[in-house]
Amino acid sequence: MKSPISTRLILIGGSAGSLQVIIEMIKNLDDNIHIPILLVIHRKAQSGDILRTLLQQFTRISVVEVEDKTQLEDNTIYIVPADYHLLFENNKIMSLDSSEKMNYSRPSIDVTFRSAAEIYGEDVIGVLLSGANADGVEGLNYIKKHNGKVWIQDPESAEVEYMPRHAMEEIDYDLIIRPDTLANYIKQL
Secondary structure, eight states: OOOOOTTTTEEEEEEETTTTHHHHHHHHHHHHOOEEEEEEEEEOTTTTTTTHHHHHOOOEEEEEEETTTTTTOSEEEEEEEEEEEEEESSSSSEEEHHHHOBBBBSSOHHHHHHHHHHHHHGGEEEEEEOSSSSSTHHHHHHHHHHOOEEEEGGGOOOSSOHHHHHHHHHHHSEEEEEEHHHHHHHHHH
């Protein structure tokens, strides 16, 4: 599947069981990606910088944990920090928010996906991976309503299938991906 050339941002949301998929993807990406990738991963509030350090071991692409007012740039993998929601102020500036949890989560995949859909419209791809709650489904619906693309992990390949299975049942998705195909689809953009 070829995605629109206009894709300007890839959002990847996941929870329990998604880390291995993300590592597999990062290991198989080219060293120069022309689209920023933003990871919204559920994790403990006190997890610090360990996720960024772990992921950086698998790639020469810069892996950055977002700070308030971080500027979005190509050839970078961004991680939403633990215990913050991420919002887009415009198509370049990200801000952090510590408002109430959504779907028991902060960061919330829904919050970030909705914010990105409002700014990027058809130029965003939302990817939902393994997880144990419904976070991400509303955000994917919002991306789809704004003409963005929706990719969902095949529930049969997910360590925890609830999140992708729920999304498949609720959303008119564009693509079902497996851990070993995600990087290839990104490279085709």
